[in-house]
Structure formats: C-alpha cells, structure tokens
Amino acid sequence: MTLNYRHLHYFWVVAKEGGFARAAERLDMAVQTISAQVKELEKSLGYQLLKPQGRGFVLTEAGETAFARAEEIFRIGHALPGEVKEAASHKAVRLAVGLSDGISKLAAHALLGPVLATPNLRLVIHEGEFEQLQSELALHHLDVVLAGQAAPHNPNLRLASERLASSPVDWYGPSALVGRGATRDFPACLAQLPVLLPTGHAVLRSALDRWFDQQGLRPRIAGEFEDSALMAVFAAQGLGVFPVSRLGARDLLLLRGMRLLAQCEDVREDIYAIRSRRGLHHPLARKLAHTNEP
Numbered sequence: 001m002t003l004n005y006r007h008l009h010y011f012w013v014v015a016k017e018g019g020f021a022r023a024a025e026r027l028d029m030a031v032q033t034i035s036a037q038v039k040e041l042e043k044s045l046g047y048q049l050l051k052p053q054g055r056g057f058v059l060t061e062a063g064e065t066a067f068a069r070a071e072e073i074f075r076i077g078h079a080l081p082g083e084v085k086e087a088a089s090h091k092a093v094r095l096a097v098g099l100s101d102g103i104s105k106l107a108a109h110a111l112l113g114p115v116l117a118t119p120n121l122r123l124v125i126h127e128g129e130f131e132q133l134q135s136e137l138a139l140h141h142l143d144v145v146l147a148g149q150a151a152p153h154n155p156n157l158r159l160a161s162e163r164l165a166s167s168p169v170d171w172y173g174p175s176a177l178v179g180r181g182a183t184r185d186f187p188a189c190l191a192q193l194p195v196l197l198p199t200g201h202a203v204l205r206s207a208l209d210r211w212f213d214q215q216g217l218r219p220r221i222a223g224e225f226e227d228s229a230l231m232a233v234f235a236a237q238g239l240g241v242f243p244v245s246r247l248g249a250r251d252l253l254l255l256r257g258m259r260l261l262a263q264c265e266d267v268r269e270d271i272y273a274i275r276s277r278r279g280l281h282h283p284l285a286r287k288l289a290h291t292n293e294p
Contacts, residue, residue, distance in 0.1 A: 106248025
C-alpha cells in the first residue's frame with residue numbers, strides 16, 4: 001500500500017484544529033473536500049480514524065496512532081528544507097520565536113539574551129495573537145512562543161509551558177517629568193503625570209488596573225500602546241511616564257534622558273515559554289528555558 005501524504009496532511013490539520021470547519025478555513029478549502037480526503041485515508045488504511053461525539057468528533061485509537069505518526073512526519077518535512085540548506089552552508093543555526101502581542105518586548109529581548117551570542121544564529125521573530133501562535137507552534141512553524149500566560153490544556157496541540165520569569169514592574173519617564181517631588185509622591189503622582197500604558201490586549205494591563213484600584217488611583221492616561229518598545233520611545237520624547245518590567249529595564253539605557261520614577265514590587269509581569277511536546281529537543285529553545293528558570 002502506498003500512503004497518500006496529502007490525505008494524511010488533511011487528517012492531521014483536522015485533528016489539530018479540532019474540526020473540519022476550522023481546518024477548511026486554515027487550508028482555504030471546502031469542508032466537503034477535506035472530509036472526502038480524510039475518508040479516502042481511512043479507506044486506504046482500513047480503519048476509522050475519527051468518530052462522531054456530540055457536535056464534533058474524537059480520535060479513535062487508530063486515529064491517535066495515525067495522528068502521532070503524522071506529527072513526526074510533518075515536523076520532519078517542515079524542518080527538512082531549512083536543515084538541508086543549513087547543512088550545505090555549514091552556517092546558520094535557526095531559532096524561530098513567536099512573541100505574543102501582549103508581552104513586553106523589552107523583557108522578551110532580555111530573556112532571549114542567553115541565545116543571542118550563539119555563533120551563526122539566524123533568529124526569526126514572529127509577533128501575533130496568542131491563539132494564532134499556538135497553532136503555528138503546533139504545526140512546527142515555530143520553535144518556542146513567549147507569552148504572558150501558559151498555554152491552555154488542549155490534547156490536540158500537545159504544548160508544554162514553563163514560566164521563565166516573574167519580574168516586578170517599575171516606572172520610568174523622561175527627566176523633564178520625573179523630578180524629585182514626583183518620586184517622593186509615588187504612586188499618587190500617577191494621577192497628575194501623563195501616563196502611558198499597555199492596551200487592554202496585554203495581560204499586564206489587567207494587573208495594572210487591579211493595582212490602580214487597590215491604590216485608589218485614577219491615572220491620567222495619555223496614551224496606550226500594543227508595543228512596549230514603542231511606548232518607551234514615545235515616553236523618551238516626553239509624552240509620559242510608563243511601566244516596564246524590571247527584566248527589560250536595562251534596554252532603556254539606550255534611550256537618552258530616561259529616569260527611574262519608582263520601583264514597584266506589587267505588580268509583576270509573568271512570561272512563559274511554550275513549546276511543542278515533540279519539539280522540546282531544540283537545543284536553543286531548551287537553553288532559553290533552562291537558563292531563565294525562575
């Protein structure tokens with residue numbers, strides 16, 4: 001029997017996405033076409049791989065085995081072109097990292113520090129929505145994802161999460177705004193000074209909002225930013241004071257005129273490394289996780 005790998009790929013995506021509709025959307029194909037291809041795979045193998053359950057389906061025992069093998073096959077297939085190219089050049093060491101759009105980019109840069117000195121490193125950074133990055137990781141398009149939360153349990157994705165850091169969040173601002181009086185009046189000064197904050201998209205924003213409520217503060221919000229590095233640039237131009245993970249604060253030295261307003265132990269930013277259980281062997285991803293263990 002000759003296995004049709006296209007049929008296997010459709011089955012693999014259906015199992016990963018948790019349904020035919022989501023698989024069809026991902027593959028940009030009709031549901032009926034994908035369903036027919038999966039049925040052809042079942043026919044060629046001689047066993048049912050998916051069985052109905054409620055409004056969805058579950059993998060049969062044969063389906064679990066087929067899915068596990070498909071994981072290995074397509075991980076190898078995805079990695080093959082890059083590995084061949086790197087072997088031919090004897091140069092690049094590739095690490096593909098996904099950054100969840102809610103985490104501090106300054107902190108992420110600090111956490112990546114242990115691998116940045118790797119000879120011939122080819123670092124590929126993707127930024128995106130948390131759920132999208134999980135799917136890319138499960139499809140082995142990424143080696144590791146850095147996010148502000150652990151991956152939720154999903155037996156189809158088979159992801160493992162490790163907390164890399166739990167860093168206090170301190171406050172900085174341009175010297176024109178951060179004077180001695182403001183430092184003495186922290187945190188009350190945040191009701192008077194212009195304040196820059198991450199958007200509600202970020203996990204850190206929820207923690208900051210809770211802290212404001214606990215302090216009885218209504219900050220004078222002058223701007224909200226998806227990107228912490230961009231927020232720091234605008235702060236350096238005098239737009240306001242802003243919170244930054246202590247882990248990433250050293251990068252603020254690159255911006256002239258930035259001063260520490262106050263250290264704050266009450267708010268912390270957690271960052272997790274999320275890896276595919278079958279991709280735990282990547283040496284740089286493993287080094288990243290082990291070097292930064294809290």
